[in-house]
Amino acid sequence: MQFEIMRDRLLDGLSDVIKAISHKVTTPILTGIKLEATEKGLTMTGSDSDITISTFIPLEEDGTQIIRMIQPGTLVLQAKVFNEIIRKLPTNEVMIELRDGMKTHIRSGQSEFHIIAQSADEYPILPDVKDAERFELPADLMKSIIRETVFAVSQQETRPVLTGVQWTMKEDELYCIATDSHRLARRIITPEVQASIPFNAVIPGKSLQELSKILPDHSNPVEIFIANQQVLFKLHNVLFYSRLLEGNYPDTSRLIPNEYKTSITVNGRNLLQAIDRASLLAREDRNNIVHFSTDGSSHIQISSNSPDVGNVEELVEAVQIEGEPLKISFSAKYMMDALKAIDGQDLMIHFTGSMRPFILKSIDSEAILQLILPVRTF
Incomplete structure (x- = not known):
């Protein structure tokens, strides 16, 4: 096996493939990357048995030669070592050659590495998805x-x-x-x-x-x-x-309420920033709880307290509040994650009571839905 390849393209492929490499695997061969050089180009594969990533680099692309193939072949090189070597080579031309059994020579400019390869015969084959x-x-x-x-x-x-x-x-x-x-996140x-x-x-x-x-x-x-x-x-x-994971996923459709006692329209970015500030004190508490309430005005009150640190209160102006006054508590982290998923747009929050799940939706689309279970504190 012998070929010359452009270092930047080799690094691009390596950056993808190495994401599948884990050092916790029980099969030693999976700590390596498989290189398969053919008359069409170079295929690199990495796997941890759960994830497998394979990338192909053609001999040429858009009229530019990327690989000069001298002799096809297949081998497995230690992923971490190979990646670090390629990353630090001095020039953009890299020669990789397998000779004398499993000895691999990597040359670039005046730099030359000699590392031991493994046989690709033990490397797992790609999964079969023929009938997919x-x-x-x-x-x-x-x-x-x-x-x-x-x-x-x-x-x-x-x-x-x-x-x-x-x-x-x-x-x-x-x-x-x-x-x-x-909590629950749904996208349609x-x-x-x-x-x-x-x-x-x-x-x-x-x-x-x-x-x-x-x-x-x-x-x-x-x-x-x-x-x-x-x-x-x-x-x-x-x-x-x-x-894919085995097992029966729960029927989540019955968790999503259809009737609401309180509905609030609010700017998502403003609410996210207020909850982020309130969580500064809530973080001292193991549960990171923030309190959320309405009192019939056009504002939402956000608050949190920590007995050892202090408390914080903030009013957030709502676009619209309909229905009954509300007091509810929830995880600041869960709420911030949900608001980030809706990405700062104006949104509607529908509540069915202080101890029932509530949902967040964009006012522009039904495609994204977030659901959070409250925490009993009042």
Whole structure:
């Protein structure tokens, strides 16, 4: 195996693939990156058995030669070492050569490294998604979906299925739902390219967070393939595989109230900033609780207190308040996460009582919904 490659393009591919590498794997070969050089280009693959990322670098692109292929071949190199070497090489031309068994030579300018490779025979093959359901979403929309939902997954492994985001396709709409039993985030999308049949899959939150780091900010389409145990996200020259979580996701539709006793329209950014300030004292308390109340005026009162530190009160002007006066308490963190997901727009908050779940929606769209369970303090 021998080829010469442009260092900047090699680094671009490595930055994607190395996101799948974990040092906690039980299989030693998975601490490495697989390099497969062919007459078409270079494929690099990284995996921790839950996530697999594969990226392809062609021989040339837009008339510019990227790789000069001398002899095809396959090997596995220690991910951390290989990445650090390539990052610190002195020139943009890199020669990689395998010779004398598993000895790999990496040359750039006057710098030359000799490292031991592993055989690629032990490296797992890419997951099979032949019989998968396929649909498409724009990359920038995918990033928004992840940002608006993944923060609400459970951080506890006691119910593994809740550490993922449920993706369900029904009646031409994709429902993306995350909950940790104390809050819920939901996003509804109508994909332009639909799956042929309905499906229900739970994608690990950690996988979606890593995917978001790879997705570009433009609207190029991402192909999504949902199989029995795997999901594949396919974008330009990158394949991102993730296992799916097993188990029955709870029916969250019955948690969302349909009738409200109090409805408030308010600017999301103003409310977020007020709760952020109130949380400065609430953080001293283990539960980080903020109090929220209305008294018949056009203002919302935000307050918090810590016996050892002090208290804070602030009035936030509402656009509109309808219904009964209200006193309710909730986690400042949960509320701020929900407000950030709605992204500073004017929003409506619907309450059904001081101890019942309440929901947040943008006034412009029903697509994003956030639900939070209150905390008993009054």
